[in-house]
Every structure is written in C-alpha cells, then in structure tokens.
Amino acid sequence: MSKGIVYWLTGLTNSGKTTIGTALFYSLKKRQENVIILDGDLLKQIMSVGLDAGYEDSDRLIRARRYAMIAKLLADQGMLVIVCTVAMFDEVREWNRENISGYIEIYVDCPDEILRFRDKKGLSMEVHRDHLPQKPDLILDNSGKVPVFELVKQIEMLSPERINDFDRDRGYWNKYYDANILDATVPSNFAMFVEKQLKPGAHIMELGCGNGRDSIYFLGKGHNIVAIDSSDNAISILNKKTGGYSNALFICDDFVSCHTLFQIPFDCIYSRFSLHAIKEEQEDEMLRNVSESLRFGGILCIEARTIHDSIYGMGEKVAKNAYILNGHFRRFIDVEEFRNKLLKLGFHISYLEEKTGFSKTNDSDPVLMRCIAQVL
Numbered sequence: 001m002s003k004g005i006v007y008w009l010t011g012l013t014n015s016g017k018t019t020i021g022t023a024l025f026y027s028l029k030k031r032q033e034n035v036i037i038l039d040g041d042l043l044k045q046i047m048s049v050g051l052d053a054g055y056e057d058s059d060r061l062i063r064a065r066r067y068a069m070i071a072k073l074l075a076d077q078g079m080l081v082i083v084c085t086v087a088m089f090d091e092v093r094e095w096n097r098e099n100i101s102g103y104i105e106i107y108v109d110c111p112d113e114i115l116r117f118r119d120k121k122g123l124s125m126e127v128h129r130d131h132l133p134q135k136p137d138l139i140l141d142n143s144g145k146v147p148v149f150e151l152v153k154q155i156e157m158l159s160p161e162r163i164n165d166f167d168r169d170r171g172y173w174n175k176y177y178d179a180n181i182l183d184a185t186v187p188s189n190f191a192m193f194v195e196k197q198l199k200p201g202a203h204i205m206e207l208g209c210g211n212g213r214d215s216i217y218f219l220g221k222g223h224n225i226v227a228i229d230s231s232d233n234a235i236s237i238l239n240k241k242t243g244g245y246s247n248a249l250f251i252c253d254d255f256v257s258c259h260t261l262f263q264i265p266f267d268c269i270y271s272r273f274s275l276h277a278i279k280e281e282q283e284d285e286m287l288r289n290v291s292e293s294l295r296f297g298g299i300l301c302i303e304a305r306t307i308h309d310s311i312y313g314m315g316e317k318v319a320k321n322a323y324i325l326n327g328h329f330r331r332f333i334d335v336e337e338f339r340n341k342l343l344k345l346g347f348h349i350s351y352l353e354e355k356t357g358f359s360k361t362n363d364s365d366p367v368l369m370r371c372i373a374q375v376l
Contacts, residue, residue: 003078003101003102004074004075004076004077004078004079004080004081004101004102005075005080005081005102005103005104005160006071006072006075006081006083006096006100006102006103006104007021007024007080007081007082007083007104007106007155008071008083008085008093008096008103008104008105008106009021009024009082009083009084009085009106009108010085010086010087010088010093010105010106010107010108010133010136011086011107011108011109011110011142012086012110012115013086013115014110014114014115014118015108015109015110015115015142016108016110016142016148017084017085017086017108018039018084019148020084020108020140020142020148020151020152020155021037021039021082021083021084022037023148023149023151023152024037024082024152024155024156025037025082027149027152027156028080028082028156032080034078034079034080035079035080035082036074036079036080036081036082037081037082037084038067038070038071038081038082038083038084038085039084039085060086060087060089061089061091061092063087064085064087064089064092065092065095067083067085067087068083068087068092068095068096068099068100071083071096071100072096072099072100073259075100075101075102076254076257076258076259077259077260088131088132089131090131090134093105093133098281099285101160102160103160103161104137104138104155104158104160105133105136105137105138106136106137106138106139106140106155107132107133107136107138107139107140108140108142109139109140109141109142109143110141110142110143111143114143114144137158137161138154138155138158140154140155185213186213187213187214187216187217188213188214188272188303188359189358189359190214190272190301190303190358190359190370191213191214191217191218191270191272192217193370194268194270194301194372195217195218195221195223197268197299197301197372198221198223198267198268199267200222201222201223201224202218202223202224202267202268203223203224203226203264203265203266203267203268204218204223204224204225204226204266204267204268204269204270205225205226205227205228205261205264205266205268205269205270205293206218206225206226206227206228206269206270206271206272207228207255207269207270207271207274207286208228208229208230208255208271208272208273208274208277209227209228209229209234209238209250210229210231210234210273211234211238212227212234212238212241212242212250214270214272215227215238215248215250216238216241216242218270219242219245219247219248223247224247224248225247225248225249226249226251226261226264226266227248227249227250227251228250228251228252228253228254228255228258228261229250229251229252229255230252230253230254230255230277231252232252235250235251235252236252238250255274255286256278256282256285256286256289257285257289259289261293262289262290262292262293263293264293265293265294265295265298266293266294266295266298267294267295267297267298267299268294268298268299268300268301269290269293269294269298269299269300269301270301271300271301271302271303271304272302272303272304273303273304273305274304275302275304275331275333276304276305276329276330276331276332277329277330277331278331279319279322279331280319280320280321280322280331283341284341287300287341287342287345288345291345291346291347291375294375295375296375296376297374297375297376298374298375299350299372299373299374299375300342300347300371300372300373300374300375301371301372302338302369302370302371302372302373303358303359303368303369303370303371304332304333304368304369305330305332305333305366305367305368305369306332306333306334306335306354306367306368306369307321307332307333307334307335308354308367309332309366309367309368310366310367311325311330311366312332319331321333321334333369335352335354335369338369338371339352339371342371342373346375347373347374347375348373348374348375348376349371349372349373349374350372350373350374351370351371351372352369352370352371352372353369353370353371354367354368354369354370355367355368356368358370
C-alpha cells in the first residue's frame, strides 16, 4: 500500500487556495491516480445538507474538525489528499500534526489590497488574522509575482516531517517469515489460553498475525478469523494455505489505521507481541479503534514484553520505552500506564498479569504482560 499524504492548504478567503490546490491536483495526477482534492466550499455544502450552515466560530470549528478527520481517513488508505480550507483554528492544525502521518501544512499568503480586490462577496476575514498558522511547512506568496505552476513545484518539493509507519520493518519480517512460515503448526501458549475464554464460532481479528500460527489454531477450533500483518510475503503464503476456509481472511495492511476493518464487529481482538512494533501514539489510536469495534461483551487480548524484561534498554533508544536492537524496532509496555489507558476508554479489565513463564523457551524467558479487557 502506498503511503498517504495530506496537503493542508490554508489561507484567508480569496488568497488562492483552491486555484493552487487544483493545479497541485492535476500535477500529481500526471504521475499517480490516488489523488483527491477536498475544497472547503464543497465540503461545507456536503456536510450541511439539511442543516443551517452557520458562520460562527463554533460552526466553523466543527466543520474544520470534520475536514481533518475525512482527510486522515483517506490518507490512511493510501490517498494523496489536498484540502483547501480557511480553517483558522490552532487546535485543528495541532490535531493534524499529532494524528495524520504524512501531513504537510501550506499557508497561502496574499497582500491585503489583493484580497480586497478579489472580495466580490464582501466577506470580511479580519477575525482570522489573529489565528494564522505559526509554523506552516511552507508559506506561499500568492501576490501574483510567481506563476501558479512554480508555487506547485514548491509544494511538490516538500516531504512530510512524519510519514506513515506502516512498513513495520517489512523487509526484516519478510525475510524472517520466508524462513519460518512452515513453523506455523504449533500455537502459542497465549492462543490456547485465550481460546478457553471464547464462545463457539467467535469472530476474531488478530493484529499482527506474523506466520499465522495462532490464527490457524483459532480456525481449527471453528472460529472466524480476520488477520492483519505488514509482511506481504507472510500474508500471501497464508492466503494460499487457508484457501479452503470460508471463514478466514488474511490482509496486508496497517493494523493501527485499517478503519474499514474496524467497522466490523468482533467478539475478540487478539494481539501477541504486535504492540512492540508500534509507537505509543499509534497504540493510543489502535486502542480507540478496538474499543469501537468490539461487540458488547467482546474481549481485547494482549500479550507483550514489558519494561521489566531483561532486554529492555538494550540498543539505541529512539522513543519512550522504545529501542532499536540489531536493526529491529521494539517498544516495551509499562503495565500500569497500559492499565490506565484501558480504564479511561471504558474497558473492564478481567485479567492482568506480568511475569516470566508465559513464553519460556530453551533460549529465553521474557517478562510478559497478559491482559484480557472487556467491553461492557
């Protein structure tokens, strides 16, 4: 899947956002098809069908938040999204920075005399001058001195500060699962532990299924499986291996932001060691999605290494509780912090334990957290 980008073009009314955005749209379309433009005026019409589209700050803020959420939804699915909107709200731009991977903010600047000349509708935008972007990625001078196509070139030269993290060490895991896919015959102890908590014919989503051994075990027990992993090699092999099952679907996607899949109601969402592959803010997003996807009474089942594990702190520290060791990213879980996140989301924690012995092998005995949290 290609990585999505949101080009957020903002500026005062008549500054030329739509003109520049449209030119950017057609320039990008020359090279790829997955481009969409969302103009503020058109979005306002669509979102205000049957409603009175007010112009108070509270009305504008609600619309701006919705524009941002639509842009994120599309970018998460690999689209290049161009948004042309006034949306002079710091909190919306801050939300974009924090929640949209591949976010690029462009402020279209224009002299007052030109804005007044272009103002055919008599719209006054003085109220927004106190809320101009403070740190956009690019400020475009659209006074007419520079041709539009040159302004578009400036935009196309930009790269997002933070791009989608979907790869999840894809090259590493593709090589690993090429060598280990045939070992997908014995389930983990955690899968056997969780299966005892399930009702017959449960609908399960596994986040980060790897070589598929736990999903295949659940299938063998008569459950329905949707399993997601970033390794396209592993997913390809698993789809061939389970082609005879009508109740199995293996998908190569980002298990944090696969919003379409999270619209499906599940009885169980299962994650073993996959939390290690994502950053804390991605964990927060994933947990919100999980809480909305689980049926009433459904369970979230997590097993992961904790900050008390013996390899915690080894390698290069790249974020809170996160390290790169031997070229591989791994984040460790703080159990108390994780517990509090679940409680704030309204989960009931029916089981939570941290200790060794959960996944002991001849080579290691990691300190793991096992957690089962229920939606009630």
